[in-house]
Amino acid sequence: MNWGVIATWQMAHDGVVTASEMLKDGATAGDAVERLIQTVENCPDYQSVGYGGLPNEAGVLEMDAAFMDGNTFKIGGVAGIQDVTNPISVARKLSDEQFNSFRVGAGATKYASLAGFAKQNMLTKKAHDDWAERVKEVAANNLSPYDGHDTVGAVTLDTAGQMTVGTSTSGLFMKKPGRVGDSPLSGSGFYVDSEIGGASATGLGEDLMKGCLSYEIVRLMSTGLTPQAACDQAVYDFADKLAQRYGKCGAMSLIAMNKNGEWGVATNVEFTFSVANDHQGERVYLANPGPEHN
Ligand code: SD4
Numbered sequence: 610m611n612w613g614v615i616a617t618w619q620m621a622h623d624g625v626v627t628a629s630e631m632l633k634d635g636a637t638a639g640d641a642v643e644r645l646i647q648t649v650e651n652c653p654d655y656q657s658v659g660y661g662g663l664p665n666e667a668g669v670l671e672m673d674a675a676f677m678d679g680n681t682f683k684i685g686g687v688a689g690i691q692d693v694t695n696p697i698s699v700a701r702k703l704s705d706e707q708f709n710s711f712r713v714g715a716g717a718t719k720y721a722s723l724a725g726f727a728k729q730n731m732l733t734k735k736a737h738d739d740w741a742e743r744v745k746e747v748a749a750n751n752l753s754p755y756d757g758h759d760t761v762g763a764v765t766l767d768t769a770g771q772m773t774v775g776t777s778t779s780g781l782f783m784k785k786p787g788r789v790g791d792s793p794l795s796g797s798g799f800y801v802d803s804e805i806g807g808a809s810a811t812g813l814g815e816d817l818m819k820g821c822l823s824y825e826i827v828r829l830m831s832t833g834l835t836p837q838a839a840c841d842q843a844v845y846d847f848a849d850k851l852a853q854r855y856g857k858c859g860a861m862s863l864i865a866m867n868k869n870g871e872w873g874v875a876t877n878v879e880f881t882f883s884v885a886n887d888h889q890g891e892r893v894y895l896a897n898p899g900p901e902h903n
Pocket residue numbers: 757758759760778779780781789790791792810811812813814815
Protein backbone atom coordinates (compact mmCIF):
# COMPACT_ATOMS: atom_id res chain seq x y z
CA MET A 610 0.00 0.00 0.00
CA ASN A 611 1.06 3.59 -0.61
CA TRP A 612 2.16 5.91 2.14
CA GLY A 613 2.93 9.62 1.92
CA VAL A 614 3.52 12.83 3.81
CA ILE A 615 3.64 16.49 2.81
CA ALA A 616 4.28 19.47 5.06
CA THR A 617 4.64 23.23 4.77
CA TRP A 618 8.07 24.88 4.85
CA GLN A 619 11.59 23.55 4.95
CA MET A 620 11.48 23.61 8.77
CA ALA A 621 9.30 20.49 8.56
CA HIS A 622 12.01 18.49 6.79
CA ASP A 623 13.33 16.60 9.83
CA GLY A 624 9.77 15.84 10.90
CA VAL A 625 8.95 14.59 7.40
CA VAL A 626 11.95 12.24 7.49
CA THR A 627 10.82 10.88 10.87
CA ALA A 628 7.21 10.56 9.72
CA SER A 629 8.35 8.72 6.56
CA GLU A 630 10.30 6.19 8.60
CA MET A 631 7.30 5.67 10.83
CA LEU A 632 4.89 5.27 7.92
CA LYS A 633 7.21 2.79 6.16
CA ASP A 634 7.19 0.77 9.37
CA GLY A 635 3.40 0.71 9.41
CA ALA A 636 2.67 3.55 11.88
CA THR A 637 -0.72 5.20 11.71
CA ALA A 638 -1.17 8.48 9.88
CA GLY A 639 -2.21 10.06 13.20
CA ASP A 640 0.95 9.03 15.02
CA ALA A 641 3.10 10.18 12.10
CA VAL A 642 1.50 13.61 11.79
CA GLU A 643 1.67 14.19 15.55
CA ARG A 644 5.36 13.27 15.69
CA LEU A 645 6.16 15.39 12.63
CA ILE A 646 4.55 18.45 14.16
CA GLN A 647 6.04 17.83 17.62
CA THR A 648 9.48 17.82 15.97
CA VAL A 649 8.85 21.34 14.67
CA GLU A 650 7.23 22.52 17.92
CA ASN A 651 10.18 21.31 19.98
CA CYS A 652 12.84 23.17 17.98
CA PRO A 653 13.70 26.58 19.50
CA ASP A 654 15.13 27.81 16.19
CA TYR A 655 11.74 28.03 14.46
CA GLN A 656 10.23 31.32 15.46
CA SER A 657 6.73 30.59 14.33
CA VAL A 658 5.77 27.30 15.96
CA GLY A 659 5.84 26.02 19.54
CA TYR A 660 8.96 26.50 21.66
CA GLY A 661 10.79 29.61 20.47
CA GLY A 662 7.71 30.99 18.68
CA LEU A 663 7.32 34.77 18.55
CA PRO A 664 4.78 36.34 20.89
CA ASN A 665 1.81 38.61 20.29
CA GLU A 666 1.85 42.40 20.58
CA ALA A 667 1.69 42.16 24.38
CA GLY A 668 4.72 39.86 24.53
CA VAL A 669 2.65 36.75 25.26
CA LEU A 670 3.09 33.57 23.22
CA GLU A 671 -0.35 32.33 22.16
CA MET A 672 -0.40 29.19 20.02
CA ASP A 673 -2.98 27.62 17.69
CA ALA A 674 -3.09 23.97 16.59
CA ALA A 675 -5.46 21.38 15.15
CA PHE A 676 -5.66 17.68 14.36
CA MET A 677 -8.13 15.94 12.03
CA ASP A 678 -8.66 12.25 11.34
CA GLY A 679 -9.79 11.65 7.77
CA ASN A 680 -11.51 8.33 8.51
CA THR A 681 -13.84 9.46 11.28
CA PHE A 682 -13.78 13.26 10.70
CA LYS A 683 -12.80 13.69 14.34
CA ILE A 684 -11.33 17.16 14.85
CA GLY A 685 -9.62 18.70 17.86
CA GLY A 686 -8.31 22.24 18.04
CA VAL A 687 -6.82 24.81 20.36
CA ALA A 688 -6.44 28.55 19.87
CA GLY A 689 -4.50 31.03 21.99
CA ILE A 690 -3.19 28.24 24.20
CA GLN A 691 -0.22 29.11 26.44
CA ASP A 692 2.55 27.33 28.31
CA VAL A 693 2.20 23.87 26.83
CA THR A 694 4.99 22.01 25.05
CA ASN A 695 3.04 20.40 22.24
CA PRO A 696 -0.21 22.10 21.21
CA ILE A 697 -0.63 19.45 18.47
CA SER A 698 -0.88 16.73 21.12
CA VAL A 699 -3.50 18.70 23.03
CA ALA A 700 -5.45 19.13 19.79
CA ARG A 701 -5.19 15.41 19.05
CA LYS A 702 -6.44 14.50 22.51
CA LEU A 703 -9.35 16.90 22.09
CA SER A 704 -10.27 15.16 18.83
CA ASP A 705 -11.47 12.22 20.94
CA GLU A 706 -14.14 14.42 22.54
CA GLN A 707 -17.60 14.54 21.01
CA PHE A 708 -18.28 17.90 22.65
CA ASN A 709 -15.99 20.80 23.60
CA SER A 710 -13.36 19.64 21.13
CA PHE A 711 -12.19 23.13 20.13
CA ARG A 712 -10.93 25.16 23.07
CA VAL A 713 -9.56 28.70 23.22
CA GLY A 714 -7.48 30.84 25.55
CA ALA A 715 -7.58 30.09 29.27
CA GLY A 716 -10.02 27.23 28.68
CA ALA A 717 -7.56 25.52 26.34
CA THR A 718 -4.62 26.03 28.69
CA LYS A 719 -6.63 24.71 31.62
CA TYR A 720 -7.79 21.69 29.64
CA ALA A 721 -4.17 20.85 28.79
CA SER A 722 -3.12 21.02 32.40
CA LEU A 723 -6.08 18.93 33.62
CA ALA A 724 -5.41 16.37 30.88
CA GLY A 725 -1.87 15.96 32.20
CA PHE A 726 0.14 17.87 29.61
CA ALA A 727 3.31 19.32 31.12
CA LYS A 728 3.33 23.06 31.67
CA GLN A 729 6.28 24.84 30.09
CA ASN A 730 7.17 28.47 29.46
CA MET A 731 7.46 28.42 25.67
CA LEU A 732 8.79 31.97 25.30
CA THR A 733 12.55 31.79 24.81
CA LYS A 734 14.87 34.69 25.64
CA LYS A 735 15.59 35.12 21.95
CA ALA A 736 11.90 35.36 21.04
CA HIS A 737 11.36 37.87 23.85
CA ASP A 738 14.33 39.99 22.71
CA ASP A 739 13.15 39.92 19.08
CA TRP A 740 9.74 41.06 20.23
CA ALA A 741 11.21 43.94 22.29
CA GLU A 742 13.26 45.01 19.25
CA ARG A 743 10.21 44.89 17.00
CA VAL A 744 8.15 46.97 19.42
CA LYS A 745 10.84 49.68 19.26
CA GLU A 746 11.09 49.52 15.46
CA VAL A 747 7.34 49.74 14.99
CA ALA A 748 7.09 52.78 17.27
CA ALA A 749 10.12 54.55 15.75
CA ASN A 750 9.19 54.03 12.10
CA ASN A 751 5.41 53.92 12.30
CA LEU A 752 5.42 50.47 10.65
CA SER A 753 2.65 47.97 10.27
CA PRO A 754 3.47 45.69 13.17
CA TYR A 755 2.50 42.47 11.42
CA ASP A 756 5.10 40.18 10.04
CA GLY A 757 5.06 37.07 7.88
CA HIS A 758 5.05 33.92 9.88
CA ASP A 759 5.28 30.26 9.01
CA THR A 760 2.82 27.65 10.18
CA VAL A 761 3.55 23.95 10.05
CA GLY A 762 0.73 22.06 8.37
CA ALA A 763 1.07 18.41 7.35
CA VAL A 764 -0.97 15.71 5.63
CA THR A 765 -0.14 12.03 6.15
CA LEU A 766 -1.30 8.84 4.45
CA ASP A 767 -0.57 5.48 6.09
CA THR A 768 -0.27 2.03 4.56
CA ALA A 769 -3.78 1.16 5.77
CA GLY A 770 -5.14 4.03 3.66
CA GLN A 771 -5.94 6.32 6.58
CA MET A 772 -5.20 10.02 6.23
CA THR A 773 -4.77 12.75 8.85
CA VAL A 774 -3.84 16.40 8.92
CA GLY A 775 -2.33 18.57 11.64
CA THR A 776 -1.33 22.21 12.04
CA SER A 777 0.58 24.22 14.65
CA THR A 778 1.60 27.89 14.82
CA SER A 779 2.24 30.83 17.08
CA GLY A 780 0.33 32.88 14.48
CA LEU A 781 1.27 36.26 13.08
CA PHE A 782 4.12 37.97 14.89
CA MET A 783 2.72 40.97 16.80
CA LYS A 784 -0.86 39.79 16.41
CA LYS A 785 -3.35 41.34 18.83
CA PRO A 786 -4.03 39.32 21.97
CA GLY A 787 -6.79 36.82 21.26
CA ARG A 788 -6.31 36.96 17.48
CA VAL A 789 -6.85 33.56 15.86
CA GLY A 790 -5.73 32.70 12.33
CA ASP A 791 -6.83 29.99 9.93
CA SER A 792 -4.57 27.26 11.30
CA PRO A 793 -6.91 25.75 13.94
CA LEU A 794 -10.04 26.25 11.80
CA SER A 795 -11.45 23.30 9.88
CA GLY A 796 -11.82 24.00 6.18
CA SER A 797 -9.52 27.02 6.27
CA GLY A 798 -6.21 25.83 7.77
CA PHE A 799 -6.77 22.14 7.11
CA TYR A 800 -9.17 19.45 5.93
CA VAL A 801 -8.93 15.73 5.22
CA ASP A 802 -11.15 12.91 4.04
CA SER A 803 -9.36 9.54 3.76
CA GLU A 804 -11.49 8.59 0.75
CA ILE A 805 -10.26 11.66 -1.15
CA GLY A 806 -7.21 13.41 0.34
CA GLY A 807 -6.17 16.27 2.57
CA ALA A 808 -4.91 19.84 2.41
CA SER A 809 -3.37 22.47 4.66
CA ALA A 810 -2.57 26.18 4.46
CA THR A 811 0.00 28.73 5.52
CA GLY A 812 -0.07 32.47 4.94
CA LEU A 813 -2.29 35.33 6.01
CA GLY A 814 -4.97 33.66 8.10
CA GLU A 815 -7.46 36.49 7.71
CA ASP A 816 -7.46 36.00 3.92
CA LEU A 817 -7.18 32.20 3.93
CA MET A 818 -10.36 32.06 6.01
CA LYS A 819 -12.24 34.03 3.38
CA GLY A 820 -11.85 31.19 0.89
CA CYS A 821 -11.94 28.05 3.10
CA LEU A 822 -9.21 26.89 0.75
CA SER A 823 -8.25 23.61 2.42
CA TYR A 824 -11.82 22.35 2.14
CA GLU A 825 -12.11 23.68 -1.40
CA ILE A 826 -9.03 21.72 -2.48
CA VAL A 827 -10.38 18.48 -1.01
CA ARG A 828 -13.74 19.14 -2.66
CA LEU A 829 -12.05 19.70 -6.02
CA MET A 830 -10.02 16.49 -5.63
CA SER A 831 -13.32 14.66 -5.05
CA THR A 832 -14.42 15.71 -8.55
CA GLY A 833 -11.42 13.88 -10.01
CA LEU A 834 -8.85 16.66 -10.14
CA THR A 835 -5.26 15.81 -9.30
CA PRO A 836 -3.90 17.46 -6.13
CA GLN A 837 -1.92 19.88 -8.30
CA ALA A 838 -4.91 20.86 -10.43
CA ALA A 839 -7.08 21.22 -7.31
CA CYS A 840 -4.49 23.45 -5.61
CA ASP A 841 -4.05 25.60 -8.73
CA GLN A 842 -7.75 26.07 -9.23
CA ALA A 843 -8.62 26.76 -5.59
CA VAL A 844 -5.73 29.09 -4.79
CA TYR A 845 -5.33 31.11 -7.97
CA ASP A 846 -9.05 31.51 -8.69
CA PHE A 847 -9.67 32.69 -5.15
CA ALA A 848 -6.60 34.95 -5.05
CA ASP A 849 -7.91 36.66 -8.22
CA LYS A 850 -11.40 36.94 -6.82
CA LEU A 851 -10.14 38.43 -3.57
CA ALA A 852 -7.90 40.91 -5.37
CA GLN A 853 -10.86 42.05 -7.50
CA ARG A 854 -13.52 42.21 -4.83
CA TYR A 855 -11.57 43.02 -1.67
CA GLY A 856 -8.82 45.00 -3.39
CA LYS A 857 -5.87 42.98 -2.07
CA CYS A 858 -4.80 39.45 -1.29
CA GLY A 859 -2.32 38.32 1.35
CA ALA A 860 0.11 35.40 1.21
CA MET A 861 -1.50 32.02 0.53
CA SER A 862 0.39 28.73 0.22
CA LEU A 863 -1.49 25.44 0.16
CA ILE A 864 -0.31 21.84 0.10
CA ALA A 865 -2.37 18.76 -0.73
CA MET A 866 -2.05 14.99 -0.97
CA ASN A 867 -4.61 12.52 -2.27
CA LYS A 868 -5.38 9.00 -1.12
CA ASN A 869 -2.80 7.60 -3.58
CA GLY A 870 0.04 9.70 -2.16
CA GLU A 871 0.11 12.10 -5.14
CA TRP A 872 0.64 15.70 -4.09
CA GLY A 873 0.25 19.29 -5.20
CA VAL A 874 1.13 22.81 -4.09
CA ALA A 875 0.00 26.31 -5.05
CA THR A 876 1.28 29.61 -3.70
CA ASN A 877 1.26 33.33 -4.41
CA VAL A 878 4.57 33.90 -2.56
CA GLU A 879 7.89 32.08 -2.55
CA PHE A 880 7.36 28.99 -0.45
CA THR A 881 9.19 25.82 0.57
CA PHE A 882 7.68 22.47 1.45
CA SER A 883 8.82 18.96 2.30
CA VAL A 884 7.30 15.84 0.84
CA ALA A 885 7.85 12.10 0.80
CA ASN A 886 6.01 9.09 -0.54
CA ASP A 887 6.78 5.46 -1.17
CA HIS A 888 7.85 5.90 -4.79
CA GLN A 889 9.61 9.31 -4.83
CA GLY A 890 11.55 9.35 -1.55
CA GLU A 891 11.79 12.45 0.59
CA ARG A 892 12.64 15.94 -0.68
CA VAL A 893 12.40 19.64 0.07
CA TYR A 894 11.15 21.83 -2.79
CA LEU A 895 11.00 25.54 -3.43
CA ALA A 896 7.71 26.65 -4.95
CA ASN A 897 7.51 29.97 -6.76
CA PRO A 898 4.41 32.13 -6.96
CA GLY A 899 1.91 31.10 -9.62
CA PRO A 900 2.33 32.91 -12.96
CA GLU A 901 -0.30 35.60 -12.50
CA HIS A 902 0.78 36.48 -8.99
CA ASN A 903 4.42 37.50 -9.31
C1 SD4 B 1 -1.94 32.60 10.76
N1 SD4 B 1 -1.69 31.21 8.82
O1 SD4 B 1 -1.95 32.62 11.99
C2 SD4 B 1 -1.07 31.61 10.06
C3 SD4 B 1 0.29 32.19 9.91
C4 SD4 B 1 1.11 31.60 8.79
O2 SD4 B 1 2.75 31.87 7.17
O3 SD4 B 1 0.99 30.50 8.39
N2 SD4 B 1 1.97 32.37 8.17
O4 SD4 B 1 -2.59 33.40 10.09
